[in-house]
Amino acid sequence: MLHHHERRQFPRVSLTHATVEVYDTAGRLDEPELCFIINVSENGMLLMADCQAENYHENKRVRLTFTLPDSDILIRTDAIIVHAQESELSQYIGIQ
Numbered sequence: 001m002l003h004h005h006e007r008r009q010f011p012r013v014s015l016t017h018a019t020v021e022v023y024d025t026a027g028r029l030d031e032p033e034l035c036f037i038i039n040v041s042e043n044g045m046l047l048m049a050d051c052q053a054e055n056y057h058e059n060k061r062v063r064l065t066f067t068l069p070d071s072d073i074l075i076r077t078d079a080i081i082v083h084a085q086e087s088e089l090s091q092y093i094g095i096q
Helices: none
Strands: 017-022 033-041 044-050 061-067 074-086 090-095
Touching: 017 044, 044 074
Parallel strands: none
Antiparallel strands: 017 033, 017 061, 033 044, 044 090, 061 074, 074 090
Protein backbone atom coordinates (compact mmCIF):
# COMPACT_ATOMS: atom_id res chain seq x y z
CA MET A 1 0.00 0.00 0.00
CA LEU A 2 1.42 3.36 -1.04
CA HIS A 3 1.14 6.35 1.25
CA HIS A 4 1.14 9.79 -0.29
CA HIS A 5 2.81 12.39 1.91
CA GLU A 6 2.29 16.09 1.28
CA ARG A 7 5.72 17.64 0.83
CA ARG A 8 4.50 21.22 1.17
CA GLN A 9 5.05 23.04 4.42
CA PHE A 10 1.48 24.42 4.41
CA PRO A 11 -1.67 22.77 2.98
CA ARG A 12 -3.28 24.35 -0.10
CA VAL A 13 -6.90 25.50 -0.35
CA SER A 14 -8.74 26.00 -3.66
CA LEU A 15 -10.53 29.33 -4.20
CA THR A 16 -11.89 30.89 -7.37
CA HIS A 17 -11.17 34.59 -7.97
CA ALA A 18 -9.71 37.66 -6.29
CA THR A 19 -9.80 41.31 -7.19
CA VAL A 20 -6.22 42.60 -7.35
CA GLU A 21 -5.14 46.24 -7.26
CA VAL A 22 -1.47 47.27 -7.57
CA TYR A 23 -0.12 50.20 -5.57
CA ASP A 24 1.85 52.79 -7.55
CA THR A 25 5.00 54.47 -6.19
CA ALA A 26 2.88 57.23 -4.60
CA GLY A 27 0.80 54.67 -2.69
CA ARG A 28 -2.32 55.00 -4.84
CA LEU A 29 -4.21 51.94 -6.12
CA ASP A 30 -4.68 51.26 -9.84
CA GLU A 31 -7.84 49.88 -11.43
CA PRO A 32 -8.89 46.51 -9.98
CA GLU A 33 -8.38 43.38 -12.07
CA LEU A 34 -10.12 40.05 -11.56
CA CYS A 35 -7.52 37.25 -11.24
CA PHE A 36 -8.01 33.51 -10.96
CA ILE A 37 -6.73 32.06 -7.67
CA ILE A 38 -4.72 28.90 -8.30
CA ASN A 39 -4.28 28.18 -4.58
CA VAL A 40 -3.85 29.77 -1.18
CA SER A 41 -1.98 28.56 1.87
CA GLU A 42 -0.85 29.87 5.22
CA ASN A 43 2.31 31.14 3.50
CA GLY A 44 0.86 32.87 0.42
CA MET A 45 -1.28 32.75 -2.69
CA LEU A 46 -0.72 31.93 -6.36
CA LEU A 47 -2.75 33.95 -8.87
CA MET A 48 -3.18 33.79 -12.64
CA ALA A 49 -3.69 37.11 -14.44
CA ASP A 50 -4.22 38.32 -17.97
CA CYS A 51 -0.94 38.31 -19.87
CA GLN A 52 -1.44 42.01 -20.64
CA ALA A 53 -1.01 42.89 -16.96
CA GLU A 54 2.32 44.72 -16.97
CA ASN A 55 2.13 45.93 -13.37
CA TYR A 56 2.91 42.58 -11.72
CA HIS A 57 6.58 42.67 -10.72
CA GLU A 58 8.47 41.33 -7.72
CA ASN A 59 8.37 43.48 -4.58
CA LYS A 60 5.29 45.42 -5.70
CA ARG A 61 2.58 45.87 -3.08
CA VAL A 62 -0.94 44.76 -4.02
CA ARG A 63 -4.39 44.82 -2.39
CA LEU A 64 -6.47 41.64 -2.65
CA THR A 65 -10.20 41.22 -2.12
CA PHE A 66 -11.77 37.73 -2.02
CA THR A 67 -14.07 35.39 -0.09
CA LEU A 68 -13.33 31.93 1.30
CA PRO A 69 -15.32 28.88 0.12
CA ASP A 70 -18.79 28.60 1.69
CA SER A 71 -18.51 32.09 3.18
CA ASP A 72 -19.96 35.50 2.40
CA ILE A 73 -17.34 37.31 4.47
CA LEU A 74 -15.25 39.65 2.33
CA ILE A 75 -11.50 39.54 2.99
CA ARG A 76 -9.35 42.51 1.99
CA THR A 77 -5.60 42.46 2.63
CA ASP A 78 -2.34 43.84 1.30
CA ALA A 79 0.47 41.58 0.08
CA ILE A 80 3.84 41.68 -1.67
CA ILE A 81 4.55 40.00 -5.01
CA VAL A 82 7.35 37.50 -4.40
CA HIS A 83 7.52 36.16 -7.96
CA ALA A 84 5.87 36.74 -11.34
CA GLN A 85 6.22 34.42 -14.31
CA GLU A 86 4.74 35.10 -17.71
CA SER A 87 3.56 32.33 -20.02
CA GLU A 88 2.18 32.54 -23.55
CA LEU A 89 -1.41 32.97 -22.37
CA SER A 90 -1.21 34.32 -18.82
CA GLN A 91 0.92 35.55 -15.98
CA TYR A 92 1.41 33.66 -12.70
CA ILE A 93 1.90 35.80 -9.60
CA GLY A 94 3.04 34.51 -6.22
CA ILE A 95 2.22 36.77 -3.29
CA GLN A 96 2.79 36.79 0.45
